[in-house]
Amino acid sequence: MTLLTLDNLSKRYGSAVALSDVSLSIAPGSRTAVVGPSGSGKTTLLRLIAGFETPDAGRIVLKGEVLAQGGMAVPAHKRGIGIVAQDGALFPHLSIADNIAFGFERGTPEREARILELIDMVELDRGMLTRRPHQLSGGQQQRVALARALGRRPRLMLLDEPFSALDTGLRENMRKAVSRVLEAAGIATILVTHDQAEALSFADQVAVLRAGKLVQAGTPRQLYLHPRDREAALFLGDAVLLPAIARGNVADCALGRVAIAAPARQGKVEIMIRPEQIRVVRDDAAPSPAGRVVEVEFSGATSTLAVALDGVALPPIVIKTSSVALPSAGDRVRLDIAGEVHIFGEG
Amino acid sequence: MSHEPGSIASPGLLPDQAGAPARRGWVLPHPSVHALAGLVALLSLLPLGFVAWVTYDVGWETVRALVFRDRVGGLLVNTALLEATSIPACILLAVSLAWLTERTDLPFARLWSLLSVAPLAVPAFVHSYAWISLVPGMRGLWSATFVSTLAYFPFLYLPVAATLRRLDPAIEDAAASLGLDPWRVFFRAVLPQLKLAIAGGALLIALHLLSEYGLFVMIRFDTFATAIVDQFQSAYNSPAANMLGGVLILCCLLLMGIEGLWRGSERYARVGAGAARPAQRRRLRGWTLPALLLVAGTAALSLGVPFYTLGRWLWLGGLSIWQAGPLGNAFVQTILLSLGGGILATLAAAPMAWLSVRAPGRLQRILEACHYYVGSLPGVVVALALVSITVRLILPLYQTFATLLVAYVLLFLPRAMVGLRASLAQAPVELERAAMALGRTPGQAVRQVTFRLAAPGAAASVALVALGITNELTATLMLAPNGVETLATRFWSLTSEIDYLGAAPYAVMMVVLSLPLTLALHAQSKRTAGQ
Structure with missing residues (x-):
């Protein structure tokens, strides 16, 4: 009613x-x-x-x-x-x-x-x-x-x-x-x-x-x-947007293979990851996909990192993360994705 | 006509732009400025002091005999009736016109708004001249009410229209969402917020009614002002006239007191921050025609009649009335007196304007109150005081230009303050300090920065006062040296001889000189509302 x-x-x-x-x-x-x-x-x-x-x-x-x-x-x-x-x-x-x-x-x-x-x-x-x-x-x-x-x-x-x-x-x-x-x-x-x-x-x-x-x-x-x-994604909060190839329940992107929420579309898509889904792990011997911290901005409880990913021609991705065990510029890091990522319906 | 458009801006309406008091003795020696302002304030207390002194001088018995008599009672009744009929009529008319022109989809609203201010360009005694030419039988209370309403309603229209334009429409939306129909929204949410504007405008009109002389003589309605001039013309220094002046001052103070009580200490500004959206105009639909009839009718009566009458006299008189008599002479003398008075009043107001912007405080407020109160006194009282003082104490000054100019300074002091204060506030002390930090001496800094910035305001003050003097009748009649005639006094002596034809060119010239000021006033009231 x-x-x-x-x-x-x-x-x-x-x-x-x-x-x-x-x-x-x-x-x-x-x-x-x-x-x-x-x-x-x-x-x-x-x-x-x-x-x-x-x-x-x-x-x-x-x-x-x-x-x-x-x-x-x-x-x-x-x-x-x-x-x-x-x-x-x-x-x-x-x-x-x-x-x-x-x-x-x-x-x-x-x-x-x-x-x-x-x-x-x-x-x-x-x-x-x-x-x-x-x-x-x-x-x-x-x-x-x-x-x-x-x-x-x-x-x-x-x-x-x-x-x-x-x-x-x-x-x-x-x-x-x-x-x-x-x-x-x-x-x-x-x-x-x-x-x-x-x-x-x-x-x-x-x-x-x-x-x-x-x-x-x-x-x-x-x-x-x-x-x-x-x-709409960016208006409602910070988001990392990446091109990806969807196959079944997973998608391959610059951050590796991630689970997708609703496999409506297949092939070339754009995915959205909320920053809180990304965990930054300092790992000098990290296998690909990994990246290098290019910029760190400390702002209290959370800090902002810019990470350049290995082997892709994308601008560095910007991630808000907890200030605990903050990596410094130049460190190599691994980015783990928690949960499923979202695929935009069209285009 | 001692209160022309410029006196609308009373001190309470001016924004107080001077934040913290400037450091004393740093930029200019304040003690000397204080002394000068104090001197002007003392001068402005003269009329009041004079009445007090006369009352004391003649003794209580004489006062009682002169004040408590039928004549005074009759004048009081006349005055009370005039105020009680004209003020409500002006309020009703001005609020209706303001609402129609500001808040409805009335066709040509901007034109009607201008035409609702324009009657100010016609001096009140020219209004009555126009009507008496048209309807020779006009006389008594109802005629006085009728002509006064037409001549003075713009004093209420201006502040009410400006307030209506500024009101936050969110308040009206809120009232509508609380279940009020449009009429009740107006009476319960809009009208109460117009109270300050109505109180201020009504006081201005009430004081004008007390001080106006020419208008009421023409339609033979006795007021204190006409009675005092009558007394004065029969005996120059009669205790009877002085006592009437005393009662008139009491009436003025009473009116100001009533207005103060009614206004209260309330605040009617918008509460909260955020931008007000422009108000929606209400659709008149079927009411468009009656509304147009009201605004057009008002314009016809308040502007059409004066212009028609003047036009007719000019047409009948042809070229000859322009050549007859001392028209050019009166024009030149008027201009000289106006400019002289304007400059003198502006100079006299300067110390006070400086103090109120740069060194506000309790002393400054008292001194400033003196400057303003004298402007609300009728011209006849100020003139009476100056006549008596010169006759008794400094006879050589009696009926000289000096005395006349002093009267003008006193009558138009508030007008001179208005422009000066506002423009001095535009020249903050920080700018002078900056100039000194760049190597100027204090004197150079004041001359090169402050005076330059304040110059337009000073010019505006001179112009405001000059236009007031152009249309001033009563004090000029009583104080002018022999042989001196302004446009207003020449107009007056011609109409007194029922030479309406010969008077027309003088009236036309006064109207023409006043029009620019009236238009500027209309434009300014739009600007302060951010349009």
């Missing part, structure tokens, strides 16, 4: 195409992350769902109710969809309590009790209720914005890069807190972000957008290990 269905959504601004033919479905209570570089159309997608803009073509259906189709759209205030914007968008002229109560229906019984319930839900101190938005830190403002959106008991929650303005440490904290709150409330969520790590850790469905098109959607694991193409 699906909560929200997007059918072939398209939107253009003048001659610039913001979105073309995007289709996606969201399950009740699920968490979806929409990732993409800036300008990929992810914020446009969110604004279409929220009702701030009308799609040029396509259909948006929420719980069987058509929200937008053929240039007609239900206005934002009738959709029952909550949104937390990048900087919270709190009303600067209202106290925190009034901000939270802003969306309550007129004459909501036990208004005060409901405000307290909401502020507790987002784990903020009750003493903040009398303050003004500018007296709060960025993270606290985000929590208030979340409480304000939850106050309407929305059918769906949209998060528009709500953590991007926060410090790294605080960001992770907030992400966990928000997941917890939304999970407890059982509200399906769509998070828009350009941070792939955030998307992978937050969501149970990730959708990758690029230049207005939906490249791939699936579980975080699926996308990370089996991206559709090179760009």
Whole structure:
């Protein structure tokens, strides 16, 4: 069963195409992350769902109710969809309590009790209720914005890069807190972000957008290990890409013979190896395939090595590795591959 | 007309660009600058001190007899009624126009926006001249409200439109996602954020209504300003006029106090970082025609009528009205007085502008407040104070250019501050230090770096003040030496003789001189909003 269905959504601004033919479905209570570089159309997608803009073509259906189709759209205030914007968008002229109560229906019984319930839900101190938005830190403002959106008991929650303005440490904290709150409330969520790590850790469905098109959607694991193409692979994390010849369940490449995950294609292919699959072993008498470290960059817990492989005309491959027993430039090393490698579907 | 467009920028609206205070005594000897600024501040306290002294001098019994009487009560009622009708009318009109031109798909929005500022180029007493020529029977409160609204609403339109342009549309999106329909979004999320702009603009208009003289004389509506000039013309140094001036100053202070309370100490800036997306314009659909009627109607009444009347008088008068009378003489005298006053006011404002940028502190804030408050006093009060002081203490200065120029300096001090402060802030002390590190003496560094960078701002200050003086009527009427006539006073004496035909060229020249400033103001308000 699906909560929200997007059918072939398209939107253009003048001659610039913001979105073309995007289709996606969201399950009740699920968490979806929409990732993409800036300008990929992810914020446009969110604004279409929220009702701030009308799609040029396509259909948006929420719980069987058509929200937008053929240039007609239900206005934002009738959709029952909550949104937390990048900087919270709190009303600067209202106290925190009034901000939270802003969306309550007129004459909501036990208004005060409901405000307290909401502020507790987002784990903020009750003493903040009398303050003004500018007296709060960025993270606290985000929590208030979340409480304000939850106050309407929305059918769906949209998060528009709500953590991007926060410090790294605080960001992770907030992400966990928000997941917890939304999970407890059982509200399906769509998070828009350009941070792939955030998307992978937050969501149970990730959708990758690029230049207005939906490249791939699936579980975080699926996308990370089996991206559709090179760009998707590199967007979701570091990767080593090598030409190879696939034969049955194995492939031969510059790193020797490796196991492949799904032997869909045979012959000349391109394989993708995640750096954490590669183990660097210092071995002066290593048989081929082996290589020589040409550059070492120490950066704390992990370090980056560039390794030139013997007998192939490829640029040195760059590997992030643990700084324990770090080889130095000039050392000969062997590269062991753990697990299966991924073959790109086409080309 | 002591508050022309330039006085819109009050100190609170200026960005405080001076970060940390500069080290004292390093670049310029600050004590002497402090002394100069202190002198100007003392001078600006003259009108207030004068009223206090007169009150003390004549004794409590006389004060009571002069203040607590029906005449003063009647003037207070008139003033209160005028403020209570004009201010809401201006707010309603200005907010509607600003919203239509900034936030909807109204056709030709940019043109309408310009036409909503342009009435400022027409001095208020020329507005009433235009209307009285067209409808000779206009008089009383409702006529006063009507003409004042048309003449002054741009003072509210400018800040409200600029704020609307700057508001973060994310706030409106948030309100919509919380279930508010578009009307309630406007009243609950947008309007409250316009409060500061509305408060500032309303105060400016309220002070104008207190100080305006010509407009209300023409449509025969008595206010303190008209009553004081009447008293003054019958007896030069009458305690009655002085007491009316005292009550008028109290009214000014009361209005500023009300505005301060209403404004509060709240902050309405955007919360958080990140770029605001440009606001979406709302589709008017079926409302396009009524909206067009409103903006076009306003333009017709506030610009069409003055231009039509002036055009008609010019047409009827032909060439002869341009040749008759001392038109050229008045023009030259106006230009000389304006430039002289502009330069003097800018020089007087310079020490304070320097201190507020380079050595901010508590003393500086007090001195600066003196500089600004005097600009909100009606011209009639400043003139009255100067007349009485010269008559009683330094008679040779009575009705001289010197006294008139001092009045101009006091009335337009805030305007001179605005341009100077902003351009001095563009010349940080680091640049002077860099020049000195490259071998310049401190004096050379100031001359070659700071003065050069501040020069455009100083020129702008001179121009702002000069244009204010061009349209100044009340203080010039009361203080000008015999035989000196500016465009405004000559216009005034002709209309007083009901020679509307002969007055037209003077009005046209004032409008023509004011237009560039008005256009510049419109352009600047767009620029500060980043467009």
